[in-house]
Amino acid sequence: MDMRSIDLNLLVAFDAMCQHQSVTRAGEAIGLSQPAMSAAVARLRALFNDPLFVKVGTVMQPTERAQALAGAVRRVMVTVQQEILQPSGFTPETSDRTFTVITPDIGEMHFLPLLLAHLAKAAPGVRLNAVSRNREAAGETLAGADADLALGYFPDLKGSAFFQQKLFDNKHVCLLRRDHPQLRKGSLTLKAYLALQHVVVHPDGREHVFERHLQQTGHKRDVRLELSHFMSLMPIIESTDLVATVPRDLAAICQRYTQVEIVACPIACPVIPVHQFWHRRSHKDAASIWLRAQVAQLFKAG
Missing domain, CATH: 3.40.190.10 (Periplasmic binding protein-like II)
Known part of the structure; x- marks a missing residue:
């Protein structure tokens, strides 16, 4: 069976039928009218060449074929709900993520001791990887998803691809x-x-x-x-x-x-304006948002 020929919405209908054993209740559970739900069941029967659900008394009981499929379809539904459809989030207390930060040796000395001390309390499993890049390579590294943040003076990191937040002026x-x-x-x-x-x-x-x-x-x-x-x-x-x-x-x-x-x-x-910079690809990433907030909290003047 070719995956491209399958309407994956039918798996949602199948799972609802397994749970409710009623065309009406299954349709209500997933937001379909009774005629639309009946049509979905008909397409499922044609797809699997099996009745799948037969009426016994007041319920639609699954056939042996439906029972054999039910566990696998339920696992697919749970995976989609928990790992794909869940809104992106970041839990610093339990995360073991490694953040890569571009900063020169001055930045390593200025930013890292205080940032590491803060992370040890707020996110004890989080790791940092500090790398040095020249002016041209810094932008390429951020754009290529090889770094999460750049800290320091990077006058070339400008344009619509990059965001920045000023931290302080250095004289x-x-x-x-x-x-x-x-x-x-x-x-x-x-x-x-x-x-x-x-x-x-x-x-x-x-x-x-x-x-x-x-x-x-x-x-x-x-x-x-x-x-x-x-x-x-x-x-x-x-x-x-x-x-x-x-x-x-x-x-x-x-x-x-x-x-x-x-x-x-x-x-x-x-004066030298010191900023934190990030690429638009990570602008709405929950973990990156959290890291930028910590940097601003620790180092932003005023």
Whole structure:
């Protein structure tokens, strides 16, 4: 028997007949008139080449063929009702879902500790997978269903395919070791800043907002070291007289774990808007909605 030739609505009628053993009551149960229900029973009989239901007294009793089919049809009905027709939902307390989040190394340091601590209480079975992607690949990864969320500064994630929610603005500050000679001289002036030796981080494939601003303003620094990863800054700043100009959230982390000081940067640079981004494919996914709500609760300013 070819599945394409079967009206699956007939299985609904069959199941109703098995349960109610009455054309009238079965029709009422599934919203069919008595003539429509009688027509459905006739089509079932033709489909299976069997009477299926015969009248005995006041009820329509199933034949042996109908009894043999009843269990399988009931399982199909239950599966459709419980696994297909149920509205999508997400129960964080019992979920073991793994969420993949795109974020740079700064994002890993800023977002993950607090988010993991929150998940341990709200969704103890949920797992996180943090991945790094450059500007171009981030959009492809979200669109390809290989990630649920992007956290950070991704200026290319725009257009009708992507949604975004602003979390906070990140400004640039300077990092120096705690006993740096410059700290004894008072505030860091532009002249003093440009006279210092600098370490600069250039993450691969990332937007360098402060570097671009320096080029536009014509300021030149004495750069003695260039790095690819922000994590390397902590031991270097702590043990040298180099100064680093970094986003405020990273500076706060460095200050928490090393002997460094945060100083206002004398060059006014545009702030970095930090967002969470997601693709329209997951916009109405219950689990993704829940995750975005947790991120907003934890990190959204104001």
